[in-house]
Amino acid sequence: MKDRFTIRKCILSILCCLGVVACAQAQEFRFTTSVSSNTVSQDEPFQIQFMLENGVNIASFTPPSFKDFEVLQGPSQMQGQSIFNGKRSEYIALSYVLQPKRVGNFTIPGAQARVNGSLVKSNPVLIEVRKGNAQAQAPQATPPPVGHRDRSSGGEELPEGVLRKGEDINAKLKKNIFLKVDVDKTDLYEGDQLTVTYKLYTRLPTNSSVTKVPAFKGFSAKDIELPNPPQATEERINGIPFKVFTIRKTLLFPLQSGTLDLDPVEVNNEVRLVKLVSGKQSKAKDQFDDFFNDPAFKDPFFDDFFNRPEVEYEDVPYKIQSTPIKVNVKPLPAEGKPASFNGAVGHFNMTATVDKTKLSTDDALTLKVTISGQGNVNLLNSPKVEVPTGFEKYDPKTTDDIEKNSNPLTGSRQFEYVLMPQEAGQHTIPAVEFSYFDPSANSYKTLRSEPFVINITQGKRIKEDKHDFSVGKNELVKIDTGLHKWSKKQGWLITSAWFYILLLLPLLIAGGLILYKRKQDYNITNAALLKHRYANKVALKRLELAARYLKEGKDKSFYEETSRAVWGYLSHKLKIPFADLSKQLVQEKLSARQINGSNTSDLFELIDNCEMALYAPSHNNNKMQGTYTQAVNIITNLEDALKN
Numbered sequence: 001m002k003d004r005f006t007i008r009k010c011i012l013s014i015l016c017c018l019g020v021v022a023c024a025q026a027q028e029f030r031f032t033t034s035v036s037s038n039t040v041s042q043d044e045p046f047q048i049q050f051m052l053e054n055g056v057n058i059a060s061f062t063p064p065s066f067k068d069f070e071v072l073q074g075p076s077q078m079q080g081q082s083i084f085n086g087k088r089s090e091y092i093a094l095s096y097v098l099q100p101k102r103v104g105n106f107t108i109p110g111a112q113a114r115v116n117g118s119l120v121k122s123n124p125v126l127i128e129v130r131k132g133n134a135q136a137q138a139p140q141a142t143p144p145p146v147g148h149r150d151r152s153s154g155g156e157e158l159p160e161g162v163l164r165k166g167e168d169i170n171a172k173l174k175k176n177i178f179l180k181v182d183v184d185k186t187d188l189y190e191g192d193q194l195t196v197t198y199k200l201y202t203r204l205p206t207n208s209s210v211t212k213v214p215a216f217k218g219f220s221a222k223d224i225e226l227p228n229p230p231q232a233t234e235e236r237i238n239g240i241p242f243k244v245f246t247i248r249k250t251l252l253f254p255l256q257s258g259t260l261d262l263d264p265v266e267v268n269n270e271v272r273l274v275k276l277v278s279g280k281q282s283k284a285k286d287q288f289d290d291f292f293n294d295p296a297f298k299d300p301f302f303d304d305f306f307n308r309p310e311v312e313y314e315d316v317p318y319k320i321q322s323t324p325i326k327v328n329v330k331p332l333p334a335e336g337k338p339a340s341f342n343g344a345v346g347h348f349n350m351t352a353t354v355d356k357t358k359l360s361t362d363d364a365l366t367l368k369v370t371i372s373g374q375g376n377v378n379l380l381n382s383p384k385v386e387v388p389t390g391f392e393k394y395d396p397k398t399t400d401d402i403e404k405n406s407n408p409l410t411g412s413r414q415f416e417y418v419l420m421p422q423e424a425g426q427h428t429i430p431a432v433e434f435s436y437f438d439p440s441a442n443s444y445k446t447l448r449s450e451p452f453v454i455n456i457t458q459g460k461r462i463k464e465d466k467h468d469f470s471v472g473k474n475e476l477v478k479i480d481t482g483l484h485k486w487s488k489k490q491g492w493l494i495t496s497a498w499f500y501i502l503l504l505l506p507l508l509i510a511g512g513l514i515l516y517k518r519k520q521d522y523n524i525t526n527a528a529l530l531k532h533r534y535a536n537k538v539a540l541k542r543l544e545l546a547a548r549y550l551k552e553g554k555d556k557s558f559y560e561e562t563s564r565a566v567w568g569y570l571s572h573k574l575k576i577p578f579a580d581l582s583k584q585l586v587q588e589k590l591s592a593r594q595i596n597g598s599n600t601s602d603l604f605e606l607i608d609n610c611e612m613a614l615y616a617p618s619h620n621n622n623k624m625q626g627t628y629t630q631a632v633n634i635i636t637n638l639e640d641a642l643k644n
Contacts, residue, residue, distance in 0.1 A: 028053070028054050029052075029053065029054050029055060029056070029115065029120075030051070030052075030053040030054070031050075031051070031052050031053075031055075031110075031111075031113060031115070031120050031121070031122045032050075032051050032053075032122055032123060033048065033049070033050055033051075033108070033110055033111065033122040033123050033124065033125050034048070034049050034051070034125070035047065035048045035049075035108075035125050035127065036048075038125065038126060038127060038128060039127075039128045039130065040100060040127065040128075040129060040130070041129070041130050041131065042100050042101075042102065042103055042129055042130070042131055043099070044099070044100075045072055045097050045098065045099045046097070046098060046099075046127075047095055047096070047097055047098075048095065048096050048098060048108065048125070049093050049094070049095045049096075050063070050093065050094050050095075050111045050122055051091055051092070051093040052091065052092045052093075052113060052115070053090075053091045053229060054090060054091070055090075055092065055113070055115045055116075056115065056116045057115065057116045057117070058092070058113060058114070058115050059114040059115075059117075060113060060114045061094070061111065061112070061113045062111060062112040062113070063075065063094070063096070063111050064108055064109040064110060064111055065109065066096070066098060066108070068100065068101055068102065068104075068106045069098040069099060069100055069101060069106075069108075070098065070099045070100075070101055071096055071097070071098060072097040072098065072099055073096070073097040074094070074095055074096030074097055075094045075095065075096055076094070076095050076096075077092070077093070077094050077095075077205070078092075078093045078094075078095070078205075078232060078243065090229075091229045094111075100127070100129040102129070103129050103130060103131050104129055105126065105127070105128050105129070106126075106127045106129065107124050107125070107126050107127075108124060108125050108126075108127060109124050110122035110123050110124050160172075160176050160203045160204060161204050161205055161272070161273060161274055162273070162274045162275075163273040163274065163275050163314065169273070169316060172273075173204070173271060173316065173318045176202065176203040176204050177200075177201070177202045177203070177204055177206060177269060177271065177318060177320060178201050178320060179198065179199065179200055179201070179247075179264075179265065179267060179320055179321065179322040179323075180198075180199045180201060180322065181196060181197070181198055181199075181262065181264075181265075181322045181323065181325050182196070182197040182199065183195065183196050183197075183262070183325055183327070186325070186326070186327050186328060187327075187328045187330070188254070188327070188328075188329060188330070188439070189329070189330050189331075189332055189345060189437065189439050190254050190255070190256065190257045190329055190330065190331055190332055190345070191253055191254065191255075191332070191343060191344075191345030191375075191376050191379070191437070192253070192254070192345050192346075192375075192376075192439045193251055193252070193253060193346070193375065193376065193408050193409060194219075194251075194252040194253070194254065194327065195249070195250075195251055195252070195407060195408075196249070196250050196252060196262060196325070197246060197248070197249045197250075198214075198246070198247040198248045198249075198265045198322060199244050199245065199246055199247065200244070200245045200247055200267060201235070201237070201242040201243070201244055202242065202243050202245075202269075203240070203241075203242055203243070204271050204272075204273070205271070205272050206269045206270060206271045206272070206318075207269070207270040208245075208267050208268065208269045208270075209267070209268050210247055210248075210265060210266070210267055211266045211267065211268050211319075212264075212265060212266035212321075213248065213265055214248075214262060214263035214264065214265055215263055216250070216252060216262070216263070217260075217261075217263075218254060218255055218256050218260045218329075219252040219253060219254055219255060219260070220252070220253040220255055220376070220378070220379055221250050221251070221252055221253075222250065222251045222378065222409065223248065223249070223250050223251075224249040224250065224251065224405050224407060225404070225405055226246055226248075226249060230245045230246060230247075232244065232245055233246075247265060247267070248265065251407060251408070251409050253345075253376045253379060254327070254329040256329065257329045257330060257331035258329055259326055259327070259328055259329070260326070260327050260329055261324055261325070261326055261327075262324060262325040262326075262327060263324065264321040264322040264323065264324050265321065265322050266319065266320070266321040267319070267320055267321070268317065268318075268319050269317070269318040269319070269320065270315055270316075270317060270318075271315070271316045271317075271318050272313055272314070272315050272316075273313070273314045273316060274312075274313060275312045275313070275314055332345075332437055333442075336443065336444050337444060338433075338435040338444055338446050340383065340384060340433040340434060340435045340446065341435040341436070341437070341444060342381040342383070342384075342435075343376075343379065343380075343381055344371070344375065344376065344379075344380055344381075344434070344435070344436035344437070345375050345376055345436060345437045345439060346373055346374050346375015346376060346377075346408070346436060346438070346439075347373045347374050347375060347436075347438060347440075348371055348372065348373035348374075348375060348434070348436050348447070349371070349372050349373055349447070350369065350370065350371050350372075350383075350432070350434045350447040350449065351369070351370045351449070352367065352368070352369045352370075352431075352432040352449035352450075353367075353368050354366065354367050354368075354429070354452050354454070355368075357452065357453065357454055357455060358454075358455045358456075358457075359421065359454070359455075359456060359457075360421075360424075360456065360457045360458065360459035361421050361422065361423070361424060361456060361457070361458055361459040362459030362460055363421070363459070364418055364419065364420055364615075365391070365418070365419040365420075365421065365454065366416060366417070366418055366419070367385065367416075367417040367419060367429070367432075367452075368414060368415070368416050368417075369382075369383055369385070369396075369414070369415045369417070369432055369434075369449075370412055370413075370414045370415075371383075371412060371413050371414075371415075371434060372411065372412035372413075373410070373412075374408045374409065374410050375408070375409065375436070376409070377400070377402055377409055377410070377411045377412065377413055378400065378402060378409070378411075378413075380413045382396050382398070382415045383415065383432055383433065383434045384433075385417055385429075385432055386429075386430045387419055387429060388427045388428065388429065389422075389423075390421060390422050390423040390425065390427045390456065391419045391420060391421055391422065391427065391429075392419070392420040392422055393417060393418075393419055393420075394417070394418045394419075394420075394615070396415040396416055396417045397415070397416040397418075398413060398414070398415055398416075399413070399414045399416070400412075400413050400414075401413075401414075418612075418615075420615070421454075421456045423456065424456050424457055424458040425456060426453065426454070426455050426456070427453075427454050427456060428451050428452065428453050428454070429451060429452040429454060430451055431448045431449050431450060431451045432448070432449045433446060433447070433448050433449075434446070434447045434448075435447070542561055542562075542564055542565035542568060543561075543562070543565050543628070543631060543632060543635075545561050546558050546561040546562045546565060546628060546631075547628060549561060550621075550624050550625065550628055553621070555613070555624065556614065558624055558627075558628075559610045559613045559614050559624075559627070560614065562606075562610055562627060562628065562631050563607065563610040563611070563614070565631065565635075566603070566606060566607060566610070566631060566634070566635070567581055567607075569635055569638075570586055573638070573639075573642055574586065574589040574590075576589065583604060583607070586603075587600065587604075593641075593642065595638070595641050595642070599634070599637055599638060599641055602630065602633075602634050602637075603634050603638070606627065606630050606631060606634055609627060610627070613627075
C-alpha cells in the first residue's frame with residue numbers, strides 16, 4: 001500500500017509539473033535583457049534594452065543599478081504589436097544609453113517587473129570594458145538628449161511626440177510616420193529575381209497593424225521569414241534618426257513581360273501625442289508607475305514633462321500606405337535561345353546519373369537529374385529527356401531542397417525518371433541537356449551530361465504486341481424467331497407443392513423479420529466487436545494469401561493481393577464504395593477522424609510501393625517481406641486508431 005501511494009504521488013507531481021510547463025508555453029511570456037555589444041571601450045556608449053513580450057497586467061518596473069556606468073539617455077520606451085501566421089504578439093521595450101566609468105568586467109543585474117501579480121526578473125548581462133584611446137577620452141561637446149531642456153542657452157527643445165500649441169496634427173504625423181518600399185532593381189528580365197522590402201519609419205510612439213498586403217499580380221512570390229515580434233533598427237534620413245520596422249520582405253519572379261505594378265501596403269497606426277495643459281497644478285509621481293498603471297500607451301520618453309504642468313494624451317488614428325512601384329520587365333531575348341530552354345533564369349549547375357548500367361527486362365532503371373544554383377529554383381521545369389524506343393518512360397518525381405531565407409533564392413530541384421526496358425540489347429540514352437538564361441551575362445547557357453550506355457538482358461517478361469480485340473467481336477448472336485411448343489397440365493391445387501409453400505409463407509416471413517431484428521440489435525450493441533472482426537477477416541484472408549505468394553516467389557501476385565487487402569480494408573472501414581476509392585478521398589476521411597501523421601504517410605507509402613512494384617517488377621524477397629510486415633502493421637495501427 002505504501003509503494004502504491006508513493007507511485008501515485010510521483011505521477012500526480014509529474015502531471016502538475018507538465019501542467020505548469022504547458023501553461024507557461026501557452027502564455028509565451030518573456031522578459032529579456034539585451035545589449036548592443038558585450039565588449040566596449042571606456043569612452044564608448046552602448047545601449048541596453050529590457051523587453052517584456054506578451055505581458056499581462058504589468059503593475060511595476062524596476063531597472064537595475066547602473067553603479068559602474070553613467071546613464072547618458074533613457075529610459076526611452078517602445079511599444080508595439082505584430083501579427084505573424086495569424087498569431088498576435090505584443091511587446092514593451094525600455095532602453096538606456098550607458099557609458100562605462102572604468103575598465104574591467106561588470107555584470108549588470110536583470111530588471112524586475114510585477115506581471116499578473118508575480119515578480120519576474122530578466123537575465124543579467126556581462127560587459128567587458130576595455131581601455132579607450134587618448135583622443136577619444138578627451139571631453140567632447142555633445143548635444144543634449146532629445147526630450148530634455150537645453151538650460152545652457154535658456155531655450156527648450158521638445159520631443160516630436162509633444163503636440164505644440166497651434167501645431168497641425170496631420171502635418172506632424174506625415175512628417176514623422178511614413179512607409180517606404182525598397183527594391184533592388186526596377187528593370188529586369190522575365191523570370192529574374194526582384195527583392196522588395198516594405199518598411200515603416202516612425203519617430204512617434206505608435207501602435208501599428210498591417211491592414212492590406214500587396215497581391216503581387218504577375219509575379220511568383222516567396223516571403224522571407226522575419227523576427228516575431230519585429231525588431232527595430234535605426235536609420236537616418238536627412239540627418240534625422242528614425243526607428244525602422246521591416247513589415248515584409250519578399251522575393252519576386254516576374255511571370256510576364258511589360259510594366260508591372262507592386263501594390264502598396266496599408267498600415268493603421270494609433271499614435272499617442274502629448275498635449276501640454278497650463279493652469280493645472282502638477283504633483284510628484286513616479287514615471288514608471290504612471291506608465292505601467294495606465295493600460296494604454298504612456299511613453300517614459302517624455303519623463304521630463306511629468307514634473308511640469310499637467311499633461312494630457314491624445315490618441316490619433318493615422319492610416320498610411322506606401323507608394324506604388326512600377327517595374328519594367330523585359331522579355332527574354334529570342335536570339336540565341338536554345339531548343340532545350342524551358343524558362344530557367346539565374347546561375348545553375350546540373351548533374352545527371354543512372355542507378356545502374358546493366359539490367360534485365362524485368363528491372364527498372366532510375367535516371368536522376370539535379371539542377372542547383374541561384375535563381376527561380378521553385379519554378380524550374382523538368383528537362384526534356386529523350387529515351388530510345390527500347391524504353392518506356394514515366395512522369396518524373398520532383399524533389400525540392402531550397403535554403404531557408406536565402407537571398408538570392410538558392411537551392412536545388414531533383415527530377416527522378418523511371419525507365420522500363422522493353423527490349424534486350426545495348427541501348428544508349430542520349431545526353432541530358434538543360435539551358436538557362438544568365439541575366440548578368442545577358443546570354444543563354446547550355447549544360448550537357450554524358451550519354452549513358454545501358455546493357456539489357458532478356459528477363460522472364462517478354463514484350464507482347466498489342467492485340468486488336470475488335471476483329472470478330474462486333475457480330476451479333478443469331479436470334480431464333482421460331483415458335484416453341486408448349487403444353488398445359490391441370491391438377492388439384494391441394495396436391496401442388498405451391499399450396500404448402502403459400503401456407504407456410506406468413507410463418508417464414510415472420511421468422512425472417514424476427515431474425516433480422518435480432519441481427520440489427522446485435523450489430524448495434526456489438527459494433528466495435530464487428531469492426532474488429534471485419535479487420536481481422538481482411539488481414540487473415542487477403543494478407544494470408546499474400547504470404548502464400550511470398551513463399552512461392554510470385555512477385556506480381558503478392559503485390560496485387562497486398563494492394564487489394566489495403567484498398568479493401570479502407571473501403572470497408574471508411575464506408576467508401578470500392579469504385580470511388582482514391583488517395584484524396586481516403587485522406588479526407590482519415591483527417592475527419594483526426595488520423596494523421598505517420599499512419600497516413602506510411603499507408604500511402606505502402607500503396608505507392610505496391611503500385612511501383614506492379615509497374616516495375618523486380619524479384620527481391622527481403623523487400624517483399626518488408627512490404628508484408630509493413631502492411632500488417634499499418635492495418636493493425638489503423639484499426640486501433642479508428643476504434644478510438
